[in-house]
Amino acid sequence: MTTVAVKPATMGQALGRALRDALAEDPTVHVMGEDVGTLGGVFRVTDGLAAEFGDDRCTDTPLAEAGILGTAVGMAMYGLRPVVEMQFDAFAYPAFEQLMSHVARMRNRTRGALPMPITVRVPYGGGIGGVEHHSDSSEAYYMATPGLHVVTPATVADAYGLLRASIASDDPVVFLEPKRLYWSKAEWNPDAPQPVEPLGKAVVRRAGRSATLITYGPSVPVCLEAAEAARAEGWDLEVVDLRSLVPFDDETVAASVRRTGRAVVVHEATGFGGPGGEIAARITERCFHHLEAPVLRVAGFDIPYPPPMLERHHLPGVDRILDAVARLQWEAGS
Amino acid sequence: MTVMEQRGAYRPAPPPAWQARTDPAPLLPDAAPYRVLGTDAASEVAPELLLRLHAELVRGRRYNTQATALTKQGRLAVYPSSTGQEACEIAAALALQERDWLFPSYRDTLAAVARGLDPVRALTLLRGDWHTGYDPREYRMAPLCTPLATQLPHAVGLAHAARLKGDDVVALAMIGDGGTSEGDFHEALNFAAVWQAPAVFLVQNNGFAISVPLAKQTAAPSLAHKAVGYGMPGRLVDGNDAVAVLEVLGEAVRRAREGGGPTLVEAVTYRMDAHTNADDATRYRPDEEVEAWRDHDPVLLVERELTARGLLDEEHSRAVREDAEAMAADLRERMNQDPVLDPMDLFTHVYAEQTTQLREQAAQLRAELEAEAETDGADR
Numbered sequence: 157m158t159t160v161a162v163k164p165a166t167m168g169q170a171l172g173r174a175l176r177d178a179l180a181e182d183p184t185v186h187v188m189g190e191d192v193g194t195l196g197g198v199f200r201v202t203d204g205l206a207a208e209f210g211d212d213r214c215t216d217t218p219l220a221e222a223g224i225l226g227t228a229v230g231m232a233m234y235g236l237r238p239v240v241e242m243q244f245d246a247f248a249y250p251a252f253e254q255l256m257s258h259v260a261r262m263r264n265r266t267r268g269a270l271p272m273p274i275t276v277r278v279p280y281g282g283g284i285g286g287v288e289h290h291s292d293s294s295e296a297y298y299m300a301t302p303g304l305h306v307v308t309p310a311t312v313a314d315a316y317g318l319l320r321a322s323i324a325s326d327d328p329v330v331f332l333e334p335k336r337l338y339w340s341k342a343e344w345n346p347d348a349p350q351p352v353e354p355l356g357k358a359v360v361r362r363a364g365r366s367a368t369l370i371t372y373g374p375s376v377p378v379c380l381e382a383a384e385a386a387r388a389e390g391w392d393l394e395v396v397d398l399r400s401l402v403p404f405d406d407e408t409v410a411a412s413v414r415r416t417g418r419a420v421v422v423h424e425a426t427g428f429g430g431p432g433g434e435i436a437a438r439i440t441e442r443c444f445h446h447l448e449a450p451v452l453r454v455a456g457f458d459i460p461y462p463p464p465m466l467e468r469h470h471l472p473g474v475d476r477i478l479d480a481v482a483r484l485q486w487e488a489g490s
Numbered sequence: 491m492t493v494m495e496q497r498g499a500y501r502p503a504p505p506p507a508w509q510a511r512t513d514p515a516p517l518l519p520d521a522a523p524y525r526v527l528g529t530d531a532a533s534e535v536a537p538e539l540l541l542r543l544h545a546e547l548v549r550g551r552r553y554n555t556q557a558t559a560l561t562k563q564g565r566l567a568v569y570p571s572s573t574g575q576e577a578c579e580i581a582a583a584l585a586l587q588e589r590d591w592l593f594p595s596y597r598d599t600l601a602a603v604a605r606g607l608d609p610v611r612a613l614t615l616l617r618g619d620w621h622t623g624y625d626p627r628e629y630r631m632a633p634l635c636t637p638l639a640t641q642l643p644h645a646v647g648l649a650h651a652a653r654l655k656g657d658d659v660v661a662l663a664m665i666g667d668g669g670t671s672e673g674d675f676h677e678a679l680n681f682a683a684v685w686q687a688p689a690v691f692l693v694q695n696n697g698f699a700i701s702v703p704l705a706k707q708t709a710a711p712s713l714a715h716k717a718v719g720y721g722m723p724g725r726l727v728d729g730n731d732a733v734a735v736l737e738v739l740g741e742a743v744r745r746a747r748e749g750g751g752p753t754l755v756e757a758v759t760y761r762m763d764a765h766t767n768a769d770d771a772t773r774y775r776p777d778e779e780v781e782a783w784r785d786h787d788p789v790l791l792v793e794r795e796l797t798a799r800g801l802l803d804e805e806h807s808r809a810v811r812e813d814a815e816a817m818a819a820d821l822r823e824r825m826n827q828d829p830v831l832d833p834m835d836l837f838t839h840v841y842a843e844q845t846t847q848l849r850e851q852a853a854q855l856r857a858e859l860e861a862e863a864e865t866d867g868a869d870r
Contacts, residue, residue: 217681218677218681218684220677220680220681222643222677223646226643226646226677227643227646227647227678227681228647229643230647230649230651230661231647231648231650233626233651234648234651234652234655235651236654253637257637257640258637261621262633263839263840263842264621264839265633266621266626267622269622271842325842403841403845404847406846407846
């Protein structure tokens with residue numbers, strides 16, 4: 157038996173490895189976007205792919221997001237499996253029409269004749285000191301569009317597994333990559349990558365009995381930190397990492413909330429009209445008689461994303477999460 | 491020294507060996523739309539081609555009038571007529587081989603029919619029983635596209651994909667003059683030229699984007715001139731001259747097939763009807779303008795040539811008329827039957843595999859339908 161070296165890897169490296177393995181295994185996979193070729197992407201996720209697979213498989217496109225996604229639609233119509241990179245969250249907006257009007261509904265429009273196995277990778281979220289238009293959390297727009305899957309990893313291992321599953325999916329996937337976790341490290345063995353799990357499954361990152369924090373992407377590590385800090389207050393918090401916003405794993409979420417009786421939804425996206433409202437409603441519809449307190453939300457303020465020197469006041473942090481936990485009517489419930 | 495003077499005084503040195511990356515001269519369109527019918531060249535056109543085009547144009551005209559009539563009978567939700575533009579519609583279909591792909595807009599149902607699609611299935615979108623009435627792979631024809639210009643990048647991507655696979659396939663995308671103002675038009679042409687994709691763009695300049703005339707749409711010398719900025723040839727053609735359109739599109743398709751890259755073709759034509767049956771064209775254009783175009787009708791142009799050459803005999807005319815009437819009668823009869831709809835189809839093709847949430851919603855609708863059926867049964 158050979159022992160494989162398990163080394164620390166970053167999320168960015170795991171994503172790059174997922175692309176590489178997909179390109180190697182499936183000749184129909186094509187990576188395309190701005191600067192993904194020679195440069196290897198502004199976050200270096202596609203580093204080395206053009207050198208290894210040639211620029212027909214990993215293509216530097218003209219700088220036009222609607223054109224990138226629009227041509228990917230045509231490529232998918234011809235049987236290819238494009239993986240498109242949008243350079244930043246707010247730069248994906250020019251591609252919205254292609255995404256909403258074609259990518260999301262081509263299967264439906266054609267009664268299944270033209271599936272759209274397209275993965276749209278979007279670096280998203282704040283916390284990296286980016287100037288304006290570089291830190292948006294746009295997931296609610298994508299979630300509100302039937303026909304799309306919306307997936308976001310929070311760990312190095314999930315980055316690999318979820319991206320492989322997204323590329324393998326016969327449906328379009330908006331794959332949201334938490335920018336500030338690109339450099340997060342974990343022990344990860346690239347020679348024995350985790351089996352690809354089906355999309356749509358949430359996971360309990362930390363088991364607890366007092367209350368459930370429901371979160372995803374960049375807020376997962378924040379919630380885990382909050383859960384550790386909460387021990388000092390006597391709260392044993394469960395943390396659910398959704399991983400997939402669409403399809404939504406009602407089962408895992410509801411099971412957790414029924415166990416704990418209390419829930420806080422945490423995300424960077426703005427609260428009003430944000431994912432938290434939908435999640436809170438789904439919990440209330442399913443777990444009303446188990447709830448000891450209203451479902452609370454800790455979200456970004458309802459403001460345009462702030463300038464970098466002020467973003468720490470906007471992003472959900474440990475203290476704000478603990479404040480929300482403190483408001484879960486403990487005196488009445490226990 | 492003022493700021494403006496400083497700007498005036500500034501003389502940047504040009505890079506030493508600058509030159510245009512492409513010679514623009516061969517890309518420029520002709521000064522006037524290319525024509526065959528009514529010129530000396532018309533006598534060179536094979537009689538078989540003229541007769542074939544005549545039959546297709548008459549049939550196409552009849553299809554347009556029949557579909558318009560169906561809107562008045564409530565059998566179509568809406569119909570954007572291509573009356574007056576049949577030469578472009580027919581030529582687009584005839585310029586392609588079976589293996590090629592056509593990317594029509596919502597006004598191009600006639601091109602779809604001319605490509606061999608059943609007229610009833612071509613009208614699925616406009617009747618409203620589904621969004622697309624055919625399998626695009628079967629006809630190598632994208633769904634009729636409503637959001638303007640958005641199908642153009644699809645054509646480029648498909649042409650590019652075919653080339654990557656080593657397949658000998660050309661994509662032809664159709665768009666109107668208004669659509670050329672859309673960003674996707676620009677992005678599609680730019681991608682096509684950069685990638686040298688085997689794509690052909692046919693702009694039917696019919697004078698109006700609903701009510702807005704071309705003068706308010708662009709300041710370009712012609713729409714064909716836009717090609718030069720992308721580094722592809724632009725061709726200007728009389729869009730009512732079926733022989734000329736077919737020839738120009740044929741050349742563009744051949745060029746694309748041989749690896750010469752994309753071409754932009756502007757066909758100058760006129761939308762004889764309103765934008766759709768729901769539009770009132772008298773609000774934005776005088777009848778005299780429409781009347782003036784009747785003398786330059788695509789059917790008439792071919793008939794003049796046939797007559798001049800003694801090719802338009804009674805036998806041919808009757809056969810063409812009967813064929814068109816048979817098509818119209820069949821279309822009328824089948825469109826007058828209510829389509830059979832299954833509401834449960836609403837959930838069938840949203841995802842490859844239904845999500846839990848959609849399964850729940852499908853169950854809700856099924857229960858509603860069952861309750862409805864029970865009530866209907868009790869009422870009888």
